[in-house]
Amino acid sequence: MSGETTLSALPAAMEPVLSDEVWMFATLPPGDAVPRGVTPLMTYGEAEGLTLILRRDEAEAARLTCIFPCRRITLNIHSSLEAVGFLAALLPPLAAAGIGVNPA
Numbered sequence: 822m823s824g825e826t827t828l829s830a831l832p833a834a835m836e837p838v839l840s841d842e843v844w845m846f847a848t849l850p851p852g853d854a855v856p857r858g859v860t861p862l863m864t865y866g867e868a869e870g871l872t873l874i875l876r877r878d879e880a881e882a883a884r885l886t887c888i889f890p891c892r893r894i895t896l897n898i899h900s901s902l903e904a905v906g907f908l909a910a911l912l913p914p915l916a917a918a919g920i921g922v923n924p925a
Contacts, residue, residue: 823901823903824899824900824901824902824903824904825898825899825900825901825904826900826901826903826904827904828904828905828906828907828910831898831900831904831907831910832910832911834898835896835897835898835900836896836897836898837894837895837896837897838894838895838897839892839893839894840892840893840894840895841892842876842877842892842893843876843877843890843891843892844862844874844875844876844877844890844891844892844893845874845875845876845877845880845885845887845888845889845890845891846872846873846874846887846888846889846923847872847873847875847880847885847886847887847888848867848869848870848871848872848873849870849871849872849873849885850869850870851869851870851871853870853871855871855873856883856885858879858882858883859873859875859879859880859883859885860875860879861873861874861875862874862875862876862893873885875887877890889921889923891921891923908924
């Protein structure tokens with residue numbers, strides 16, 4: 822199944838869920854390994870190092886320097902990667918409410 826592509830159908834079909842957990846962003850210097858006991862939700866390589874998205878409790882236990890405490894909103898919809906404009910349609914109300922977004 823390739824997912825929904827009809828932009829007008831996507832917002833009506835999604836079932837957003839706000840996570841109770843607080844998530845943080847931490848960047849490890851190039852060559853550093855992910856600390857033991859840390860299970861990132863996501864990692865991505867950048868010029869400055871490996872960025873981790875991880876739960877605050879794990880970040881604190883590993884003594885990682887973190888930024889941007891946030892909560893995750895999962896949209897619970899099978900959207901197609903070809904659904905051009907989906908995020909653009911969702912972001913204005915969040916911006917108007919002062920909510921920063923870092924889609925991952």
